[in-house]
Amino acid sequence: MTQATTQTETKAEGFEPRIVAFVCNWCTYAGADLAGTSRLQYAPHVRIVKLPCTGRIDPLFILKAYEGGADAVLVSGCHPGDCHYTSGNYHARRRWTIFRRLLSLAGVEEGRLFFSWVSAAEGQKFADLINDVTAQVKAAGPFKHNPARRQAW
Amino acid sequence: MVANINEIQSAAAALLNEGKVKLVLGYRVRGNDRVPAFVTQADQVGCLAYDSACTQNLAAYLRKGEVRSRMPLAVVARPEVMRSLMLLTAESQIAEGQVTVLAVDEQGFHGVLDLAGTAKLLNEQYARIAPDSSLMEQLAKIEAMTPQERSAFWSEQFEPCTRCYACRAACPGCFCERCIVEMNTPQWISTAAESHGNFAWHMIRAFHQAGRCVECGACQDACPQGIPLMLLNHFIAREVEREFDARSGYDPQAEPVIGSWKQDDKQEYIR
Numbered sequence: 001m002t003q004a005t006t007q008t009e010t011k012a013e014g015f016e017p018r019i020v021a022f023v024c025n026w027c028t029y030a031g032a033d034l035a036g037t038s039r040l041q042y043a044p045h046v047r048i049v050k051l052p053c054t055g056r057i058d059p060l061f062i063l064k065a066y067e068g069g070a071d072a073v074l075v076s077g078c079h080p081g082d083c084h085y086t087s088g089n090y091h092a093r094r095r096w097t098i099f100r101r102l103l104s105l106a107g108v109e110e111g112r113l114f115f116s117w118v119s120a121a122e123g124q125k126f127a128d129l130i131n132d133v134t135a136q137v138k139a140a141g142p143f144k145h146n147p148a149r150r151q152a153w
Numbered sequence: 154m155v156a157n158i159n160e161i162q163s164a165a166a167a168l169l170n171e172g173k174v175k176l177v178l179g180y181r182v183r184g185n186d187r188v189p190a191f192v193t194q195a196d197q198v199g200c201l202a203y204d205s206a207c208t209q210n211l212a213a214y215l216r217k218g219e220v221r222s223r224m225p226l227a228v229v230a231r232p233e234v235m236r237s238l239m240l241l242t243a244e245s246q247i248a249e250g251q252v253t254v255l256a257v258d259e260q261g262f263h264g265v266l267d268l269a270g271t272a273k274l275l276n277e278q279y280a281r282i283a284p285d286s287s288l289m290e291q292l293a294k295i296e297a298m299t300p301q302e303r304s305a306f307w308s309e310q311f312e313p314c315t316r317c318y319a320c321r322a323a324c325p326g327c328f329c330e331r332c333i334v335e336m337n338t339p340q341w342i343s344t345a346a347e348s349h350g351n352f353a354w355h356m357i358r359a360f361h362q363a364g365r366c367v368e369c370g371a372c373q374d375a376c377p378q379g380i381p382l383m384l385l386n387h388f389i390a391r392e393v394e395r396e397f398d399a400r401s402g403y404d405p406q407a408e409p410v411i412g413s414w415k416q417d418d419k420q421e422y423i424r
Contacts, residue, residue: 059360060333060341063353067343080416090414094397097419098363098411101392102385105295106356107304115423129424147304148356150349 017137019046019072020065021130022057024089027078027119034123042127043134046074053077055088059099062113066148072112072137076129079117089117107147111140157261161229162198164255164265168227169195174253176223178214180207189214193223203229203257210371212237212325215247227253227265232279233369235271236402237325240365242268243407246328272405280403284368288387295384311351313378316344320358320382323375326365333357359385364393364410367402 023029029050035042051057054077065073075096083089096115103113114133118126143149165177169192181190181200187207190200211228214220230238235254241247247268254271256263258279266274295303318334321327334342334354342357343350359382366386373382394400396419399410 060353060357063356064341067349067353080420087414090416090418091412093418093420093423094411094414095360096423097396098389098392099360100422102356102360102389104300105303105385105388106307106352107300107302109300117423145301145304147308148349148352150343151347 015138015141017045017071017134017142018069019074019133019137020070021046021048021074021076022054022061022065023048023050023075023118024054024056024077024084025050025052026084027082027117028076028126030120031118031122031126034120035127036123038123040123040127042130045134045137046130053083053085053088054092055083055085057092059095062099062103063148066108066112066143066146067150069143069146069149071140071143072114072133074114074116074129074133076116076118079119082119107145109140109143109145111136112143112146158201158203160262161203161255161257162201164262165192165201165227166195166198168253168265169193169198174225174227176220176226177201177229177255178211178220178226179203179229179255180209180211191220201229203262205259207231208370208374210234210237210323210325210369212241213323213327213371215241215252215325216328224251225253226251227255229255229257230271231257232275232282233367233402234325235275235279236367237369238268239272239275239402239405239407240326240367241328242405244328244365244409268405272403275403282368284387284390285383288383291381292384292388292391307355308348308352310380311348311355314351314355314380315346315378316342316350316354317377319375319377320372320380323371324362325369325371326362326367333361355380355382355385358382359389362386363389364397364399365401366390 032048057075062073077089080089100113116129168174177192179190179201180187180203182202189211192198212234238252249268254266256266256274295306342353366389368386368390370383393410397410
């Protein structure tokens, strides 16, 4: 098995992590928007994927992100009770609870998967969250033992 | 061969003779194997057999059109298979009146039951089916490993997988007509002979069993490569019970665990 020589690994010196964020349209994305319009500075390492609702975030999305070489994945949506579709985030929460445990058993280490609730009014929380997640992943380094990673050949 | 095989045979013959069922799904012996028997005539019941080697979960046939068209039918069912029937009832795949249960366990034959009677028997007699202790030991060992070791362990286990999906075919719970692995726009599970497709398949297969797997072991038995699928299944079942206090296959009216929710579900990991 040849471990992929990824861009991130060769650059481990000044490691710039690739983080994929799956966010809901109504709260976290709007929160990110607020962070932007408020001119809050935050780390540029997160690629945001906007979905209608956290209930739309299939665990397959998370696997796909790891497969493509994400160093970490962040999933964020409306606070409980605030879902635009009333219960999408409650459904999602149940899935995450089990799926994160399964990924942990399979060898996805701590600090590679993050969950949060960020409302449309929490631009500052979003910026802080991204900064914190980025700092953690930077400190952890490239995700070398990613079991889901597509291998180079 | 378990005693009381005559009782199973005569119960099956009576059901067929009285016209209560059109088909009896059971097991028969072929060499060293136990294979499914599809009995439609009362004079054929002599082929029916049952012993501890009959591990295939016959409830998996209930999704097949050829079998469904012969409902009402009877199934020879050990406790795990009865749990599968409860799951299928809860998920609206079968209904009372369509399936009659010929209840068996290692002690012998326990009579002809409808689905309500099966639910009662399960909860009274088999409320706790203890999982294999070696399974729990192995799981504890894996959980004690570092993430890197776990990652290496599973890539070694998944490595021989040819993605034949025999595990899926053997599982009564895998009844979707369009499975995620057959979708190709986008292709969620890579079909390439590479490790990432194996990993994605085994993660998703295990996850789709959350709150559903009855731990009958049919998937692992069916696996031609000997991948320890029961480790994943048991892990998921254990986590579901810990987190949501739910065990699959005991309540024919149960709400799906993934697909229902409570306001106060735990969320200590969400910031």
